[in-house]
Amino acid sequence: MGKNWFDLTGRVAVITGGTGLLGQQHAEAVAGAGGIPVLADIYVSKLDIHSPEFNRRFGSSASVVQVDITSPASVQSLLDTVLRKYGRVDILINNAANNPKMEKTSEVEFSRLENFPLEQWQADLSVGLTGAFLCSQVIGTEMAKRKSGVIVNVASDLAVIAPDQRLYRKPELPPDQQPVKPVTYSVVKTGLIGLTRYLATYWAEAGIRVNAISPGGVYNNQPDDFVARLSTLIPLGRMANLDEYQAAILFLCSDASSYMTGTNLVIDGGRSCW
Ligand SMILES: NC(=O)c1ccc[n+]([C@@H]2O[C@H](COP(=O)([O-])OP(=O)(O)OC[C@H]3O[C@@H](n4cnc5c(N)ncnc54)[C@H](O)[C@@H]3O)[C@@H](O)[C@H]2O)c1
Numbered sequence: 001m002g003k004n005w006f007d008l009t010g011r012v013a014v015i016t017g018g019t020g021l022l023g024q025q026h027a028e029a030v031a032g033a034g035g036i037p038v039l040a041d042i043y044v045s046k047l048d049i050h051s052p053e054f055n056r057r058f059g060s061s062a063s064v065v066q067v068d069i070t071s072p073a074s075v076q077s078l079l080d081t082v083l084r085k086y087g088r089v090d091i092l093i094n095n096a097a098n099n100p101k102m103e104k105t106s107e108v109e110f111s112r113l114e115n116f117p118l119e120q121w122q123a124d125l126s127v128g129l130t131g132a133f134l135c136s137q138v139i140g141t142e143m144a145k146r147k148s149g150v151i152v153n154v155a156s157d158l159a160v161i162a163p164d165q166r167l168y169r170k171p172e173l174p175p176d177q178q179p180v181k182p183v184t185y186s187v188v189k190t191g192l193i194g195l196t197r198y199l200a201t202y203w204a205e206a207g208i209r210v211n212a213i214s215p216g217g218v219y220n221n222q223p224d225d226f227v228a229r230l231s232t233l234i235p236l237g238r239m240a241n242l243d244e245y246q247a248a249i250l251f252l253c254s255d256a257s258s259y260m261t262g263t264n265l266v267i268d269g270g271r272s273c274w
Helices: 021-032 051-057 074-086 120-144 185-200 222-229 245-254
Strands: 012-016 036-041 063-066 091-094 147-155 208-215 263-269
Touching: 012 021, 012 074, 012 120, 021 036, 021 051, 021 091, 021 245, 036 074, 063 074, 074 120, 091 120, 091 185, 091 245, 120 147, 120 185, 120 208, 147 185, 147 245, 208 245, 245 263
Parallel strands: 012 036, 012 091, 036 063, 091 147, 147 208, 208 263
Antiparallel strands: none
């Protein structure tokens, strides 16, 4: 038998936004390859670490750590906790972001550019971009000391294409009240690609590889008309299943991608090539 390129045995992976929808999937991918996921999130009560279900999905060594990635002190304390518990950190997945669901009407009030609140701009950038910067700064510096590590930034298909605002259109509303994907989402996700290239070159000699993944939308019980409209924009004709990014995350986190850094892996059912 040859080398198992995807093996993560004993490697510790910090996943921000780890208790969220995709964060849990990334954690399963890491655990499935023998790695140890640390699900780091501002909101931690969603998961019961003592349940058999938690153990089954994430492995007996996994942990959940509360962190506010917008705070340097909180990120430092996350790293301290991880090093105290495991003595090492090998992988950082910058996955946390404010993730507005424009297809659900309750969140659309201030989404339009003309009245987009400055506080919302700052809050979204603070989690999605500043948070990724701070986690990379604190955890990446530790990896650089050890001359080994992997950082994966979770961007979006909206890092490579503009949002198609027709997807969110509500015929009953006047033009100036139509919901749109907020400007911050495009800015944060595109910014992450820049951060990816910067860190990849900055830390190449320190043995840290840095890549981005750009997933397309995951089906999660969105309204039927939204799903139908979006699906017509996707050559594969459907949204992603929840677990369809696990293999890509494993690829990027493991030695399978050992000659890959500074790039963006787009997995979007073909949407951005149409
Ligand atoms: N779900 C999709 O269809 C999709 C598609 C493309 C990209 N993405 C990206 O994937 C990532 C995960 O998305 P998701 O669908 O799982 O969203 P989610 O909202 O379920 O998860 C985001 C997590 O980030 C956490 N978080 C927010 N602020 C934080 C802070 N200050 N400190 C620490 N944690 C914080 C939240 O508590 C939440 O658990 C996001 O970056 C999102 O933009 C998602």
